[in-house]
Amino acid sequence: MLSYRHAFHAGNHADVLKHFILVELLSYLNQKDKAYWYVDTHAGAGLYQLTEGYAAKNAEFEGGIARLWQRNDLPEALARYVEVVRRFNPDGKLAFYPGSPLVAQAVMRRDDKLRLFELHPSDSKLLEANCETLGRQAQVQLGDGFNGLKSVLPPPPRRGLTLIDPPYEDKGDYRTVVKAMEEGLRRFATGTFAIWYPTLQRAESRELPEALKKLPAKGWLDVRLQVQSPSADGFGMHGSGMFIVNPPYTLADTLKPVMPLLADALALDTGAGFTLEHHSA
Numbered sequence: 001m002l003s004y005r006h007a008f009h010a011g012n013h014a015d016v017l018k019h020f021i022l023v024e025l026l027s028y029l030n031q032k033d034k035a036y037w038y039v040d041t042h043a044g045a046g047l048y049q050l051t052e053g054y055a056a057k058n059a060e061f062e063g064g065i066a067r068l069w070q071r072n073d074l075p076e077a078l079a080r081y082v083e084v085v086r087r088f089n090p091d092g093k094l095a096f097y098p099g100s101p102l103v104a105q106a107v108m109r110r111d112d113k114l115r116l117f118e119l120h121p122s123d124s125k126l127l128e129a130n131c132e133t134l135g136r137q138a139q140v141q142l143g144d145g146f147n148g149l150k151s152v153l154p155p156p157p158r159r160g161l162t163l164i165d166p167p168y169e170d171k172g173d174y175r176t177v178v179k180a181m182e183e184g185l186r187r188f189a190t191g192t193f194a195i196w197y198p199t200l201q202r203a204e205s206r207e208l209p210e211a212l213k214k215l216p217a218k219g220w221l222d223v224r225l226q227v228q229s230p231s232a233d234g235f236g237m238h239g240s241g242m243f244i245v246n247p248p249y250t251l252a253d254t255l256k257p258v259m260p261l262l263a264d265a266l267a268l269d270t271g272a273g274f275t276l277e278h279h280s281a
Contacts, residue, residue: 006044007054011061011097013266014240017225018196019103020081021242025161025192026107027080028248035111037155039162041145043116044099045123046130047088051095061097067265069094075261077254100163101127105134114138115152117145146180154188165196174204178211181245185217193245198237201230212243221247221278223255225262229271252278
C-alpha cells in the first residue's frame with residue numbers, strides 16, 4: 001500500500017529482530033568464497049534519520065536499537081548487528097538507522113549483489129540515492145517485490161537470501177506471502193528465505209507461520225519476540241517474528257542465548273518473551 005512509510009518505525013523492536021537475524025544469515029553465506037545475491041522485496045528508503053522527520057514523530061527506536069546502543073555486555077552475535085548500525089553513526093551518537101538494504105550491504109562482500117524492490121515512489125527514489133555509491137553491486141527497481149521475484153530467482157550464482165518484508169497493512173499480504181514462497185521455492189529450492197511478520201491478535205497473523213511450516217522445504221526456523229502483552233482492545237502489534245526457510249544449521253544455537261536477553265532488554269511490560277521453533281526434514 002502506498003500509504004506505508006517504514007520511517008515511522010525505523011529502529012524499533014521489530015527492526016532489531018529482523019536486522020540482527022539478517023546479519024547472521026549473511027554472515028553465514030560469507031563463509032564460502034562463492035558470491036551470492038541478496039533480494040529484498042520491500043526494501044524501503046535504505047537509511048532513516050532518527051532525530052527529525054517521520055522517525056522522530058513516535059520515536060519507536062527508543063524502545064528498540066536505543067536500548068542496546070550503549071551496552072557492552074551483548075553476546076557476540078548481537079554485538080555484530082549493533083556494530084553495523086554504529087558504522088552509520090561514526091560520531092557515536094544514534095542519529096541514523098540503516099534499513100535492510102544497507103544493513104545487508106554492510107555485511108556483504110564486493111562480488112555479492114543486491115536486488116532491491118520498492119513500490120513507494122518517494123522511498124524508491126531515496127533508496128536509489130542511498131545506494132548510489134554501490135554502483136553495479138545494487139540494482140533498485142520501482143515496483144512490487146512479490147512480482148519481482150520472478151525476475152531474480154534463481155540467482156545466477158545459485159546462492160542467495162531473499163527477505164520478504166511487506167507492511168501487512170493489506171491483510172491480503174498474508175496470502176500473497178505464502179504464494180510468493182511457493183513460487184520462490186519452485187524457482188530456487190535451495191535458497192534461504194526470511195519472512196518477517198507482525199504478531200497481532202488477528203487470525204491472519206497467527207495463521208501465517210503455520211502455513212509457512214507446510215511449505216516443501218528442507219527445514220524451517222520460526223522465532224518470535226514479544227515485547228508486551230496483547231492489548232485489551234485487540235488492536236496493535238505486541239511483537240514480531242522471523243520465519244526462515246532453509247535456515248543455516250547454526251542459527252538455532254546462535255539464537256538460544258540471544259533471545260532471552262532481547263526479550264528482557266526490549267520489554268515494555270511483563271508480557272514480554274520469545275518463542276523459538278525449528279525443524280529439519
